[in-house]
Amino acid sequence: MSHTTNKGKINPGRRRLLKGLSALGAAGLMNGFGPAPLWAAAKVKMGFIYVGPRDDYGYNQAHFEGKSAVATLDWVKAVDEENVPETIEVIKTMESMINLDGAQVIFPTSFGYFDPHILKTAPKYPKVMFLHCGGLWDEKKHPKNVGSYFGYIDEPVYLSGVVAGHMSKTGKLGYIAAIPIPQVLRNINSFTLGARSVNPKITTNVVFTGGWANPVKEAEAANSMADQGIDVLTCHVDSPKVVVQTAEKRGIYCCGYHTDQSVLAPKGFLTGAEWNWSKVYIDYAQMIKTGKPIPNLVRGGLKEGIVKSSPYGMTVTAKAKENADAVRKKFMDGSMIVYQGPMKDNTGKMAIPAGTRYSQTDIWLESMNWLVEGVIGTTKS
Amino acid sequence: MNDTGLGFSGVLIAVLGGAVRVGTPFLFVSLGECLTEKSGRINLGLEGNLIMGAMSGYAVAYLSGSPWLGVLVAGTSGMLLGFLHALLCQQQRVNDIAVGIAMMMFGTGLAFYLGKSFIQPVAPRLPAIALGGWSDSAVVRAALDINVLFIIGTLLAVAMAWFFRHAKWGLLLRTVGESRNAALAMGINVHRVRLYATMAGGFLAGVGGSFLSLYYPGSWNEGLSSGQGLMAVALVIFARWNPLYCLYTSLLFGGAAALGPALQSVGVSGGYYLFNAAPYILTLGIMMMTASSQQRCAGMPGELSNV
Numbered sequence: 001m002s003h004t005t006n007k008g009k010i011n012p013g014r015r016r017l018l019k020g021l022s023a024l025g026a027a028g029l030m031n032g033f034g035p036a037p038l039w040a041a042a043k044v045k046m047g048f049i050y051v052g053p054r055d056d057y058g059y060n061q062a063h064f065e066g067k068s069a070v071a072t073l074d075w076v077k078a079v080d081e082e083n084v085p086e087t088i089e090v091i092k093t094m095e096s097m098i099n100l101d102g103a104q105v106i107f108p109t110s111f112g113y114f115d116p117h118i119l120k121t122a123p124k125y126p127k128v129m130f131l132h133c134g135g136l137w138d139e140k141k142h143p144k145n146v147g148s149y150f151g152y153i154d155e156p157v158y159l160s161g162v163v164a165g166h167m168s169k170t171g172k173l174g175y176i177a178a179i180p181i182p183q184v185l186r187n188i189n190s191f192t193l194g195a196r197s198v199n200p201k202i203t204t205n206v207v208f209t210g211g212w213a214n215p216v217k218e219a220e221a222a223n224s225m226a227d228q229g230i231d232v233l234t235c236h237v238d239s240p241k242v243v244v245q246t247a248e249k250r251g252i253y254c255c256g257y258h259t260d261q262s263v264l265a266p267k268g269f270l271t272g273a274e275w276n277w278s279k280v281y282i283d284y285a286q287m288i289k290t291g292k293p294i295p296n297l298v299r300g301g302l303k304e305g306i307v308k309s310s311p312y313g314m315t316v317t318a319k320a321k322e323n324a325d326a327v328r329k330k331f332m333d334g335s336m337i338v339y340q341g342p343m344k345d346n347t348g349k350m351a352i353p354a355g356t357r358y359s360q361t362d363i364w365l366e367s368m369n370w371l372v373e374g375v376i377g378t379t380k381s
Numbered sequence: 382m383n384d385t386g387l388g389f390s391g392v393l394i395a396v397l398g399g400a401v402r403v404g405t406p407f408l409f410v411s412l413g414e415c416l417t418e419k420s421g422r423i424n425l426g427l428e429g430n431l432i433m434g435a436m437s438g439y440a441v442a443y444l445s446g447s448p449w450l451g452v453l454v455a456g457t458s459g460m461l462l463g464f465l466h467a468l469l470c471q472q473q474r475v476n477d478i479a480v481g482i483a484m485m486m487f488g489t490g491l492a493f494y495l496g497k498s499f500i501q502p503v504a505p506r507l508p509a510i511a512l513g514g515w516s517d518s519a520v521v522r523a524a525l526d527i528n529v530l531f532i533i534g535t536l537l538a539v540a541m542a543w544f545f546r547h548a549k550w551g552l553l554l555r556t557v558g559e560s561r562n563a564a565l566a567m568g569i570n571v572h573r574v575r576l577y578a579t580m581a582g583g584f585l586a587g588v589g590g591s592f593l594s595l596y597y598p599g600s601w602n603e604g605l606s607s608g609q610g611l612m613a614v615a616l617v618i619f620a621r622w623n624p625l626y627c628l629y630t631s632l633l634f635g636g637a638a639a640l641g642p643a644l645q646s647v648g649v650s651g652g653y654y655l656f657n658a659a660p661y662i663l664t665l666g667i668m669m670m671t672a673s674s675q676q677r678c679a680g681m682p683g684e685l686s687n688v
Binding site: 052053055056057083174205206207208209210211213214215216217218219220221223224225226227228230238239241242245246249250251263264376377378380 | 391392394395398399402403493497498500501503519520523524593597598599600602603604605607609638639641642643645646647648650651653654657
């Protein structure tokens with residue numbers, strides 16, 4: 001995705017400079033104009049905040065690509081800031097986007113921005129929407145101008161699992177993950193279930209590295225797994241670049257995550273799970289433009305176009321593609337149920353009793369704290 | 382056997398291989414720090430040199446297509462940071478530790494700023510020497526893919542040990558490190574010796590950084606070092622300012638860092654936070670065992686205590 005690298009490369013100092021100016025009294029002027037000044041009414045103004053660098057080949061880049069897509073619309077003005085820590089810093093960034101850039105809607109994309117930072121800032125600016133990526137908004141507890149959006153990325157991860165199941169010769173898959181939180185565990189389980197739908201004997205080894213960005217540990221984990229005869233690797237860390245490159249170097253297959261990493265592993269890349277935030281952000285922009293009310297909760301998977309699969313790699317067999325595409329169709333028409341009983345966890349306990357079915361939208365799945373049978377690993381630290 | 386993996390013997394291979402792979406940056410930074418500290422000055426800023434070296438090496442390798450040119454530039458960038466550190470420390474009433482912390486932030490910040498556009502591109506990697514060609518096991522071959530930089534670092538450790546003991550310059554350096562007054566009395570230019578020692582140390586740390594970005598894990602991003610430069614500085618203390626011990630402890634640290642992921646990959650999945658903390662626990666343990674309230678550490682340059 002090289003076209004994204006230079007485009008939004010705004011200088012990190014710009015907003016700082018503006019902040020400095022505001023201290024000199026500029027802010028007073030701008031605020032004094034009351035609700036959005038006339039010249040601003042023509043454009044929809046959106047602010048995006050990332051916790052890491054825009055071009056990390058991963059989570060933050062996925063959001064940045066979404067922002068870049070919405071910024072190409074000539075009736076939208078989109079500003080962004082990267083490397084904003086989950087501290088009081090994000091409040092400063094949000095306020096400067098509102099006061100200096102006139103943002104009507106703010107997208108703080110990192111999990112830890114929500115509580116307390118968004119919750120504290122939102123009541124002060126009732127005309128601004130704060131839309132958080134992750135899904136913690138609760139109608140009963142939280143302000144009305146706050147909302148959340150998220151995608152069921154475990155659907156394309158399941159499809160990666162199906163392809164991995166077809167391609168693995170040793171029947172051993174590897175998952176390099178950061179920390180055992182529900183989102184991560186759901187991805188590991190879906191990947192494993194996808195693979196075991198092809199070959200019920202397949203196992204998935206999990207290595208938790210203990211952090212979202214720890215390249216040396218990720219590389220060590222990838223090497224150890226290759227040593228153990230694991231022949232398909234995937235990961236859930238902020239930047240999958242190291243894992244994908246190490247897998248390629250060791251001559252084994254890999255599945256990507258967050259964005260398209262196929263160029264990093266031309267030989268071994270199978271497919272991957274990607275976010276498609278451009279769709280979400282353009283939808284929001286259109287709602288604001290046409291004056292439609294913005295829903296507080298936006299969710300969706302493959303069907304809604306919020307997530308997608310990376311293109312298949314060269315080595316993927318026709319049979320694997322056929323099977324994965326068939327499952328994709330079931331996700332698209334809503335008939336695919338991944339989590340239905342009887343389903344055991346990997347300690348032998350019944351996780352979902354027979355007869356119980358959880359559709360993708362079921363909120364119960366968002367608190368997953370177990371690993372499915374066939375996963376080698378534990379959720380305990 | 383190759384198809385089903387190696388089980389627990391795989392852990393051993395992973396730890397041994399990891400000792401070399403993960404240990405090499407530690408080796409270069411600790412040798413650099415050892416050299417600087419022998420001259421009686423602490424450079425805490427080597428974390429900054431490491432990151433700056435990783436970034437500049439990657440950038441130059443990508444732009445020029447030559448990873449070795451990248452290594453050279455990485456070293457040079459580290460040397461420049463070392464020069465700046467030495468220059469600041471020469472001023473009256475300037476504390477080298479405080480300057481080191483400032484240099485660490487400066488190097489890190491500069492590397493993040495300049496390195497923005499190099500996160501995405503893929504630079505050519507440093508080649509490895511396949512010492513495992515005799516084995517028909519892919520696992521053994523992978524573990525024995527040794528990078529030339531590791532071999533250079535090993536030879537350098539031996540050479541430095543000899544240099545400190547036998548070379549005239551080595552004795553000069555140690556004199557400056559042991560007693561500034563004695564050195565002055567001998568007519569040695571203390572500032573100049575420390576300047577060169579800090580620059581050479583900075584160069585080595587920069588080269589260590591290029592190993593991170595150009596060989597293992599082999600890409601540039603902002604989380605690449607995550608404190609390895611700082612750990613290497615601590616490592617010098619219990620290596621007793623001895624270059625050969627720097628080599629051994631670097632390998633020990635590398636192996637300890639590889640232990641956590643290796644154990645998890647064979648299914649020993651409990652307590653991974655504990656295993657991941659192994660290098661740090663090791664540091665604390667050795668520090669505690671060797672600490673003494675009676676005397677300064679054996680081998681510690683005398684000038685270092687005068688902070």
